[in-house]
Structure formats: C-alpha cells, structure tokens
Amino acid sequence: MINKRSFLGIPLARRSARRWLVVGFWVLILAFAVYFPLLLRMRPTFFGLPANWAFQFALLLISLLGGHDRRGLVRDFHGRTPEEGPADYSFMTPDDIAARKEAESQNRLDERDVRLRNAAHYRAYAAVRWIAFLVVFAAMTDPSLDFARLRQSLVLLLFLIIQTLPQSILLWTEPDMEEPQ
Amino acid sequence: MRAELVFLGRRVDMAAQRSRRTLVVLIYAGFAALLAWSWLADHCRTGGVYLIFATLLVNRLFLGGHYFGGLVKPFNGKGPRRSQAMPSELSLVLRIYRPEPEESEYRNDERELDQRNSAHYQAYYVLAVALLVLWELANLQVHLPRILARIGLTAELAVSLLGAGTLAAIIVAFTLPQAILLWTEPDMEEEG
DSSP: OBOOSEETTEEOSSHHHHHHHHHHHHHHHHHHHHHHHHHHHSOOBTTBOHHHHHHHHHHHHHHHHBSSSTTSSBOOTTSOOGGGOSOOOTTOOHHHHHHHHHHHHHHOOOHHHHHHHHHHHHHHHHHHHHHHHHHHHHHTSOOSHHHHHHHHHHHHHHHHHHHHHHHHHHHHHSOOOOOOO | OOSEEEETTEEEEOOSHHHHHHHHHHHHHHHHHHHHHHHHHHTTTTHHHHHHHHHHHHIIIIIBSSSTTSSBOOTTOOOOOOOSSOOOHHHHHTTOOOOOOOGGGTOOOHHHHHHHHHHHHHHHHHHHHHHHHHHHHHHHHHHOHHHHHHTTOOHHHHHHHHHHHHHHHHHHHHHHHHHHHHHHSOOOOOOO
C-alpha cells in the first residue's frame, strides 16, 4: 500500500523510519492548529495573508502523505479495484486508451490493498467520530469574531485529521518492506 | 447481520432488503424531522443534546453496530455485558428479557469484517464532505461576513447554523456505516 521507498532522500522501507515521519508530520499539524488562530489575526503583508500561506503549506503536507493522488507516500485510495472490472474506453482514441491503461496499471489496488485501505479507514473513523464532539462544543460557542476564528481553526484541524489519519495509520502499521530482487 | 429485529418483545422480519431500506429511510426521515423541530424551537440549543441521545438509542434498538441489540452485529465483536442475576419481573412482563446470545450473534467472521471496513471507507468520505461544507461556513463567518449578511444570516444565526450542521454530521457519523450495510446487503436466504 506504500508507494515510495524513500522520501526526500530518507529511506522509508523500514517501519521505524516511517513512524518518525508520521510523528514529524503530526507535530507540524499540531503546530499549525495552535498558530493558525494567531495568524488569522495578522494583517495582510506584502506577500499576502500569512494565514493563507499557512493553509497552502497544510495542503502541501496533506498531498505529500498521498491517498488522494498517485504521487504521495501512500497509494491512491480511489484506484481501480479488482471488483470494478475493466474500464469503459468507448469514444477514446487508441493513444488515449494506452495512456489511460498505463495510468490505471500504476493506480490499481489489489485485494490486499483494498483490505488495508478499508481497515485503516475503519480505525480512523472511530477516532474522528469522537473528535467531532469537540467541534459541536466549539460550534455552539459565542458568535463573536474571536470565537469565530477559534471555531474555524478547530473545524480546519478536524478536516486535516480526516484527510490524513488513514494514511498515517497505514504508514505506521505497515511492516518493513522487503528488499527489491 | 441479523435477519430479525426484536423490538419490545416482538419479532420483526428484516431478511428482505426492501424492509431494511424502509427502516433506513424512516430513521433518517425521523432524524430530519427532529432536527427541523429542534431548529425551529431554539436553534438546536437544548434539542441538540436530546438528538445525540436519540442517535444512541436508535443505534441500540434498531441499527446496532456500536451496541449489541440492533440489526448490525457490534463492530468490535464484543458481546453484551450480562449480570448473573435472574431477569426482573418487569422485563418478563414487557417481554424484553433475552437469553444469553450465542457467539455467532456478536462475533464477526472474515466476510463481515470486510463489509464493516468497506462501509466505513464509504462513510468516511461523506463525513469529509460534510466537514468541508461546515468549514466553508466557518470561513465565511470570519472572512466574508458581508456575504452572510446579504443572505440574511446574522453572526448569531451563522453560529447556530454551524452548530446544527455539526449536529447533523455527528448523527450521520454514528449511523451511516450501519445504514450502508443495511442498504447494500442483499435479501437473506431462508435457513434450510
């Protein structure tokens, strides 16, 4: 289920290395959650709103973990599965069909991948369900602008957690990769 | 998944997919009506707590998943806690006493575990989209309050709407995987 054997020169074949990466990632996400309400108060600078830059950085972090496209550390969760059968290639030129087949072969999830993906989402779902209660309490607070910023940050944090928890679980739990032959 | 529902001592046949789908539609229609009523009463400030309890009760009595008792087996595969004491007279009169369940009634086999995980995978993205909508609402309140004012939403009303939206998301979060399982599982075969 893991797409890459290294990231920025760091070998990720060993589980312990992947676990360090996950810890680093969550430290950054928590730092983001703490500082984002403060950044929202800052005035626009020459380079624009600091909060917008922080948000872009958070999106970049999410995309690095993968799960939603082919380039991340974890394979695309939405790749074609064995149960889905062959794709529909009607009204496509032979070149387009060849390109699409190539992309699909890189993106295909086998039975084990689908099982791991679904199991990771099951575990993540249980955590997210309870964290969502925090947002209810935050959502019902004071309508003033200060609380609105806090609320926005909390909902954003939950969104980041939802987007990255299954990938983190997979990176954390997958065993050491075998050496390529 | 169980083929029958025991409600107040009465057995209701749920082997047919159609009856399970009807149950799911009725449950969500009920939640929508309760949410609307709670919104009209006081913008879900007091009704919200009762709605969360109603969700837990619906899981306990009909859907299952988190408790032993509904149609879907407990997701964690644990059986109900039972005391060694004799059943009370009241539970016998109301016919709500149920004997110790067999292990197959709460333990998930490999196929059921796969179905459970798959249902959670599908429900996860519904929750992600719901949260994205809530985040947009929170975002508008901070950055573009004029847009909210233009459509008649004051700051107080926007907060109430965010609260109601989050409440709806929590109801969905606690019920959707079970609803997906009940909706998608085909008709059960008769035991022969």
